Amino acid sequence: MTHEAEQVLDLRDTAPAEQARNAAVAPPLAALLELTHRCPLQCPYCSNPLELERVAAELTTEQWLDAIDQLSDIGVLQVHLSGGEPTVRRDLAQLIGRTTARGIYSNLITSGVAIDRARFFELVDAGLDHVQLSFQDSEPISAARISQVKDVQEKKLTFAGWVREAGLPLTVNAVMHRQNIDNIDAMIDLAIELQASRLEVAHVQYYGWALANRDALMPSRAQLEQTTAAVSKARERYRGRLVIDYVVPDYYAHQPKACMGGWARQFVNITPSGKVLPCHAAETITELHFERLTDRSLREIWYDSEAFSRFRGTDWMPEPCRSCDQREIDWGGCRCQALAITGSAAATDPACFKSPRHLEMQALADAAAASATEPFRYRRLPARERN
């Protein structure tokens, strides 16, 4: 999962902006369910918050089943089962069974190291539609160092074999940063070797754990250009065989991306304890109060809560966003990033060349890329909470 939401390709001629103007608040299309924050891997760029939620706080099976029903009722079409590592939840097959019964498309986002063959096939039998498997590197020793799991690569390759055996479509998710970016060609080869139908080349985005490790992870501009060239070449070469999605790091961007397809427009995230968020990093915006499914219904939170309304649409925008002709294309970019760089979540996203802070962000990137490679601060729960 990248921080870009669901990409919706509309084959009709209607302009998206037109649709947005005509409609009131539209229902969400997709949901990311962080079933748990437990994970055997310790990747230093994890998209989970620094404050990981504890096992005891996790929603029960019944509560997750109810959440899936509510998502279905409100109009969600796709559910991404994620974490942490979602396969550490023993009730995963049951949850997938419910998404299937509700006609929701299910996507398992996994590291592939915490499940055996028999349990994986239980998920398949429950109706799992698609698997997204993450890779830390193409090279086993480096992958083990980044994830802090010995034999991580071997386990992933075995898991990918089961996905193929089950006949499920596979997406390889390659998270790229300074310490693996030079292996981009080998990552692409790996996706082909595993017969993936999709490859997500996702540069690390700097929130949470990744922000804490920015100096160790930021690629140089030259490395970024090399990756972009490698991706273009592979897209041409594997046309019709491998779809490659490419996420450029915002720090080197000229214009912001439509983060999550716009705040609270298409996408909803539920944390292990049932907190409902417009994106997985939203809790960094501490001025907002996010409600839980145990307090209020999903429908009320989506349509009526202050946090979801705060940056929805274009009314909240400052200048130069407000009068910008891109306002209904990028929806103002990323609020978490605006906060992280400028100190204000309501500021223009500094990824935009029109932001007064744009040059500062580029300077931050260049400085981080040039800094000596620090040891990682690994993603860890306190020892007693680890699984």
Added chain:
Amino acid sequence: MTIPETARPHLSPGVKLQFDRTREQWILQAPERVFVLDDTAYEIVLRCTGEVSLQALVRDLSNAFDADEVEIAGDVEALLESLIEKRVVVI
């Protein structure tokens, strides 16, 4: 790219044609993608069963909608090419 007339297009594994009740529209569910189908796209995708050749598919549509076969063939090919490139349809 030209699709051979004998090709039998079908949906890729993991792609599903579905009616979205909330928004009252036909969609294709695909890995981390949702494609909204207009009426024409729906009629074409509906016939991508793997059992019908491109030629037969075009003829069927032309009969069903009493439309010119050459024109239909152009529409069908354009849509299928775009869906093949996105790996939603395979031949």
